[in-house]
């Protein structure tokens with residue numbers, strides 16, 4: 001049975017992956033900052049040497065974009081140096097590292113989907129520090145996978161919960177119609193991660209459901225597939241922060257080129273998620 005170390009295990013993605021991968025016959029080791037602080041190289045090395053995982057899935061990160069903007073050093077320490085530490089320690093035990101990354105490494109100004117061969121150009125400290133983490137991994141390890149994804153749900157409190165939580169409380173929910181990306185279910189993401197655990201595939205991959213939409217279209221689909229379309233109106237607005245469209249649609253080009261099975265189309269994955277859970281994962 002393969003030993004999988006998940007860092008950031010109490011976060012949204014980390015905890016969802018523990019649930020989803022646990023049923024797939026892996027031996028899961030889960031830590032968050034109280035057990036192993038990824039900014040402490042010695043702590044990371046010590047844990048790695050004692051436990052000798054086959055694969056590390058690094059979900060530990062500072063993800064609050066506004067917090068990162070005002071805490072630059074801390075953002076780079078976790079999102080870049082933390083990744084460097086994991087890479088250095090993984091080298092010693094020949095562990096494969098699967099690093100979670102983000103569409104925020106792009107400038108969001110395109111109008112065609114970004115693929116893995118497009119140049120990155122992050123605008124925020126969060127995006128810049130995540131890009132720096134990606135670079136450390138590519139410089140220090142051969143046995144790595146970087147996964148960039150977007151708008152992941154099925155991870156505890158998320159956008160699906162926000163929309164459904166407003167039903168019965170609001171008559172109208174205002175949602176930006178000028179932000180575009182790809183909603184991606186944690187279940188579809190976990191299937192791809194399981195593939196990377198079990199196969200000799202390495203490198204940079206975009207992993208999102210197929211298609212794309214605006215936040216407004218996403219919210220409408222959530223209500224429709226939850227059978228609550230008549231119970232609240234979704235009203236399109238222009239987001240105050242981004243009067244220009246913010247476009248961060250990812251294209252799973254590497255998955256296609258290497259013959260991997262892509263995640264489902266976003267509406268099909270959302271419908272399946274709501275049918276299975278009613279929005280309560």
Ligand SMILES: NC(=O)c1ccc[n+]([C@@H]2O[C@H](COP(=O)([O-])OP(=O)(O)OC[C@H]3O[C@@H](n4cnc5c(N)ncnc54)[C@H](OP(=O)(O)O)[C@@H]3O)[C@@H](O)[C@H]2O)c1
Nearest residue numbers: 008010011012013033037038060061063100101102149152
């Ligand atoms: N959620 C999404 O839709 C999404 C989309 C694309 C990519 N991602 C990527 O997925 C990864 C996980 O995201 P998430 O949404 O799960 O974030 P999250 O909920 O903020 O989880 C991150 C976890 O890492 C922990 N952490 C922070 N500093 C640490 C340290 N020094 N050592 C160990 N653990 C530390 C956090 O603890 P505290 O809470 O105590 O800080 C938290 O438990 C990130 O790399 C993110 O870029 C997420």
